[in-house]
Amino acid sequence: DAGVTQSPTHLIKTRGQQVTLRCSPKSGHDTVSWYQQALGQGPQFIFQYYEEEERQRGNFPDRFSGHQFPNYSSELNVNALLLGDSALYLCASSLYGRGISNQPQHFGDGTRLSIL
Amino acid sequence: RKEVEQDPGPFNVPEGATVAFNCTYSNSASQSFFWYRQDCRKEPKLLMSVYSSGNEDGRFTAQLNRASQYISLLIRDSKLSDSATYLCVVNGHDEYNNNDMRFGAGTRLTVKP
Numbered sequence: 001d002a003g004v005t006q007s008p009t010h011l012i013k014t015r016g017q018q019v020t021l022r023c024s025p026k027s028g029h030d031t032v033s034w035y036q037q038a039l040g041q042g043p044q045f046i047f048q049y050y051e052e053e054e055r056q057r058g059n060f061p062d063r064f065s066g067h068q069f070p071n072y073s074s075e076l077n078v079n080a081l082l083l084g085d086s087a088l089y090l091c092a093s094s095l096y097g098r099g100i101s102n103q104p105q106h107f108g109d110g111t112r113l114s115i116l
Numbered sequence: 117r118k119e120v121e122q123d124p125g126p127f128n129v130p131e132g133a134t135v136a137f138n139c140t141y142s143n144s145a146s147q148s149f150f151w152y153r154q155d156c157r158k159e160p161k162l163l164m165s166v167y168s169s170g171n172e173d174g175r176f177t178a179q180l181n182r183a184s185q186y187i188s189l190l191i192r193d194s195k196l197s198d199s200a201t202y203l204c205v206v207n208g209h210d211e212y213n214n215n216d217m218r219f220g221a222g223t224r225l226t227v228k229p
Contacts, residue, residue, distance in 0.1 A: 031213070031215065033216070033217070035219075040221075041221050041222075042120075042122075042203055042219035042220050042221040042222045043160065043203075043219045044219075045216070045217070045218060045219075048213070048216060050213070055210075055213060056210060056213070056216055088157075090159060090160070092217075094215040095215065096213050096215065097213060097214070097215075101147040101148035101207045101208025101214035101215060102147075102148045102165065102207075103215060104150050104152075104162045104165070104205070104207070104217070105215065105217055106162075107159040107160050107161070108159060109158070109159050110159050112157075
């Protein structure tokens with residue numbers, strides 16, 4: 001039973017560039033959430049995708065966008081990269097719906113993004 | 117005010133000690149609560165859920181006080197391997213989807229020989 005997988009593991013970019021990160025959810029899950037975790041901080045919610053649509057969004061600028069594919073996998077895109085975008089980007093998968101708040105999300109290993 | 121607040125620590129304790137972490141949350145609509153553990157440069161992993169009646173898993177005890185919007189984690193007989201960052205998580209605020217977790221900044225624990 002495959003867990004959540006993310007790629008790439010590490011990435012180095014320069015300011016102003018664009019980046020795409022990828023995530024495949026755990027088998028049986030239909031929802032993907034993305035988080036940004038800066039050094040020494042807890043994960044900050046970026047957005048959540050279900051049925052190929054963004055369902056919820058955290059306090060992140062429009063430079064952060066995403067996509068979900070019919071096979072439930074997802075991409076996170078960040079445009080016009082800033083130094084402050086350097087962080088660990090985590091993807092978590094879950095099931096969508098009401099009455100399931102007792103089901104925790106499962107995380108991938110993350111992509112460590114460094115902006116020079 | 118942050119949605120989920122934790123004492124960042126660090127907590128430095130000797131092996132065998134008992135240590136407690138606290139967490140408060142701002143959204144009274146929060147439905148479920150968890151403690152996650154995160155090792156350095158690794159992804160968060162579920163440690164335990166937190167139930168209204170309180171629950172125990174070996175050396176770990178979690179408690180919830182909904183009236184005070186407060187969650188705690190107690191670790192007894194600390195081991196070196198307990199050294200990690202402990203993340204408080206609240207879940208279940210959205211009207212349509214109850215799986216929208218919010219994380220605290222984490223409390224760092226170091227257990228020393």
